[in-house]
């Protein structure tokens with residue numbers, strides 16, 4: 001007869017949603033590699049730039065008039081915290097890139113303030129990524145990346161660039177701010193891809 | 199020790215915060231080392247840089263122009279020091 005330990009089979013739903021090496025927090029820690037940029041909505045602009053140099057841009061009014069989603073997602077920071085059930089409002093990358101002609105396979109997200117991070121284009125498509133401008137029903141505050149940030153919850157959260165300014169579509173991959181400083185190029189929390197040797 | 203604690207902005211501390219992690223691996227007090235910023239070409243002791251430590255690594259920025267002069271990332275068994283934002287690193291010769 002099998003020895004059933006107390007609690008066996010009663011594993012909390014949360015545990016199954018926690019990637020290896022992570023702990024759960026209900027806070028929303030602020031991580032920042034530099035001063036918080038303050039961008040007025042009248043000067044804010046989002047650009048998509050293709051590998052041929054073609055630019056599509058949205059003003060704040062144009063951007064917030066696009067159809068928006070309200071994803072509720074778990075987020076995982078490489079500094080080991082995970083936060084479950086975060087509620088956002090944002091524009092899907094499928095919507096933003098719908099009319100963009102490109103053969104690119106890679107994207108570099110550029111931020112106001114100089115930050116950058118790189119991702120495969122396919123990771124931004126099929127309902128897996130957004131440009132988010134509300135958190136928990138409120139406008140996204142500057143310390144969390146407002147006016148608008150990238151939201152790619154299936155990768156470590158450094159890939160979800162705060163203060164998003166432009167998405168550069170590229171034929172080749174170009175590592176960003178943390179990827180050039182020892183962090184993993186892809187950053188899958190479920191495979192614990194924290195550092196480049198992982 | 200200077201810092202912007204209390205300001206409505208991302209927190210930074212001064213370059214002395216680098217002494218621990220760098221001293222540990224290099225066995226010398228690097229806060230007296232001087233760095234020349236690739237952004238504005240001014241030279242300052244490492245202790246004078248602004249270090250953003252609430253991040254996946256330590257990010258040292260020039261207090262003059264705000265550019266990144268050094269990034270320090272600690273991983274399992276290694277510490278990576280990225281110096282692409284600096285033109286020159288100068289160190290005092292230890293007195294015998």
Ligand SMILES: [Zn+2]
Pocket residue numbers: 235236237238239240260261262263264265
């Ligand atoms: Zn400088």
